Amino acid sequence: MGSIAQTSLHREVLERNHILEEILDHIDEYAKEYNKIDYLALKNDVLKPVLAKDFNPETQIRGFLKAFRHTLVYKAAFAKISSPELKDQINDFIDGKGAKDVVGDKEFHLVSHKSPPVVHHFSLLEELKKLVISGLELKAVIKDVFHPKHKHVKDLPVVYEDAADTKVVEVRIAHSKIHLRLYHAFRPTSLAVFYILLPSVPKIRLHKACRSPSYRLDRARVKVLEVCYSEVPFENWGLTVQNTPKFTFLPTTVKGVQNIVQFALANDYRVRCAGYRHSWSSTFSQNNEIFISFVNLHTVTTLPDPMSIIPGEYNGDIVPDLKTIELKEETVPGKKRLCRIGSAVTNEEFRRWAVAGKAWSFPCDVILVEVTIGGVNGPICHGAGISHKTMSDYVRRIEYVDCNGELQVVDDPYLLKAAAGAFGLLGVVTHITFELDAMTYAVMQPLKEDVGLGVPPLSKTDIPPALRSKWFNSPDADQQIAKATAEFERRAANDFYSEWFWFTYQKKIWTNTFNTTTDPTGAINYPDSGNVFLQWVQGWLGGVITTVPFFNAIPGYWQAQLIASLGMAALPPTLGESATPTYKTLLPDALHFRRGVQNMRVRDLEFQIPLPPRKDDPSKPDFSVVQRAWWDVINLVYNDADKDGDPSSAMRLALEMRIMGGSEVLLAPQKGNDLGTLSIEVLTLPDAVADDEWHAFAQKVTDIWMSYGGNARPHWAKEWESFTFKGMNSRKYLKEVAYPEQIKGFREALGKIGEGQGWGLEEVQKRFSNELWDKMVFE
DSSP: OOOOSOOOOOGGGOSHHHHHHHHHHHGGGGTTTOTTSOHHHIIIIIIHHHHTTOOOHHHHHHHHHHHHTTSHHHHHHHHTOOOHHHHHHHHHHHTTOOHHHHHTTSOOOGGGSOOHHHHHHTHHHHTTOOOOBTTBOOBSOOOOOOOTTOGGGGGSSEEEEEETTEEEEEEEETTEEEEEEEETTOOGGGGSOOOOBOTTSOOOOOOGGGEEEEEEOSSOEEEEEOEEEESOOEEOTTSOOEEOOSEEEEOOSHHHHHHHHHHHHHHTOOEEEESSOOOOSSOSOOTTSEEEESSOHHHHHOSSOOOOOSTTOBTTBOOOGGGOEEEEEEEETTTEEEEEEETTOBHHHHHHHHHHHOSEEOSOOOSOSSSBHHHHHTTTOBOOBTTOOBGGGGEEEEEEEOTTSOEEEEOOTTTHHHHTTOTTOSOEEEEEEEEEEEOOEEEEOOEEEEHHHHSOOSSGGGSOGGGOOGGGGSTTHHHHHHHHHHHHHHHHHHOSEEEEEEETTOSEEEEEEEEEESOOTTOOOSSOHHHHHHHHHHHHHHHHHTTSHHHHHSOHHHHHHHHHHHHHHHSSOOSOTTOOOOEEEEHHHHHTOOOSGGGSOOEEEEEEEEOOBOSSOTTSBOTHHHHHHHHHHHHHHHHTSOTTSSOOOOOOSEEEEEEEOOBOSTTOTTBTOTTOEEEEEEEEOHHHHHTTOHHHHHHHHHHHHGGGSSOOEEOTTSSOTTSEETTEEHHHHIIIIISHHHHHHHHHHHHHHHHHHTOOHHHHHHHHOOHHHIIIIIO
């Protein structure tokens, strides 16, 4: 952060309107150095409407697009959108066309338009395509070759010829011809894409582990091949983990996974897996080991993306092994039913399946749709609502490839407490059977309400001066807080889903709690296509804006305000901050109310804090710890603000919290929280890390949340390794203080599974652990 403008906004007035006015007064001082910004659009279409309380998400998002569309970063990001349709939609929207009109009668599929960070994850792999057919290696550059029946072949340089029992695909590359024999009976999913090795890349040997099972066809046996890459650098979504695995595999079949593990066993490699890489901790593969990606290049980089809509179908083809969704028996007639789901199924694929069937749903889930089911379950992720546990608590069966390459099953209720949330230490999980609930409808009533009343403080003086509204000095202020506290506790204790957001320096928070009904009357698709488009553009634009040099030059609290303006604009109600709309929609749509979140990279610290018992009734939770944890962070934000101007602004995005239940999973941070859990997190922008502000702030947050008593623990998949816990090294604290009995129980359960299935702890550690889990579990 390097400031040109001479700003001196004190923390006593550090809130939305004062910040916006300061930006308006000083923004032109950046015009000489950063002349690609449309400052007029930024002022008239973004800043002034907020000051005038003229809230319209289309006006604001359009204004942001206009303000940044001439920058090199915007142009580069826009050029990478390979969908002409989406480019036209964005341009039409900039020109004044409404979001609903832009989308028209077409459903806007979020996953049809990949986020730049997700595509970037796989860009290096995209450059290392290789053809792997029976050991053949080519030193030529060709495009992907699809099955002749595939609808997208018209865009590829291929010619088809019938020849008795075969179809010959002729690929013309300069003066070369390559003939591939494709049999009539060849299963479509077996030849979705062929990969080649670019000439600029060192020669890569084809390993047996690349090869999947053989299928008996009419006239031949044909190998189905898994994709393999050598020494491709890896990075996670949050850019907190970087390494270079020896091999990267992208299997689509269970047999392919078995082959990979058997290859690892024969050559003494460790195996770790990932989906969309949405974890911040070092739970991934390591240098010179094997990395399995459950998200393939075709899924990640193809626009539009082929998705699973109906069980048993996948873009009109046979579903790959790891992408199946299969309903099983009902466990409670009409109320609960088992469902076997491939680990590579994405949340968006499952959401579409659930919405199409309107019969069964997860009772809870993470918000993101661009994550895999395996990626959600492995690190024990969760949703919201005090009646809900973690996703892993709803697992009833785990199918996995063990350290010997054998396919195994765990369905014993006790052993599942270890197997359902094992962080990849059991083996490579291929399928997970969850217990689903009968479909219901969420009755959503999201609010943008006063920060002091949405989550009331324990004392009104806890509200920083900059955030105090007119009611603060009214005679009935204490009564208003008491009334608001009762309403907050009612939501926290009783609502099916409960979540709150505060964007930094804002006088309003976003409250999203709801209950469900079985009555479908009046149900709508939510968000509708126009709002999905706006949400996607908002997230995409956030990713663009936060990497523009101008944005990284302005003060951190300006950054926070601009992102808050963009974020609040896209959250319902979108017709004004005082509106109180009601939306009834299918539960999966309500659980995934935000689309395109993954477009903008963030840094994230999350804790699970146990709810203590009330003194007057120990059978009920005391929600005062929730209020305290919330307001302690808000006050930390203001206490960290420099009175001499240019506040540190380490938290440049949001404070977010959810109320949820406990957990029976052995390594869950929520285990033992019998009265419920406060799941609370702080998020910031990458520039706060670059400005060396984030770590110190996050450490202070850690110290505060750890001070309340009870066994507060971080989310395993978020940031925690670089912090100290009560003065102790984070790993040492978690192992010796926070989880000693749970880790011991996990190890014992893992050992019992191995005893019955022919492997031991030393073998599983050698094959599936990494440096982090060596320290945390096996030492």
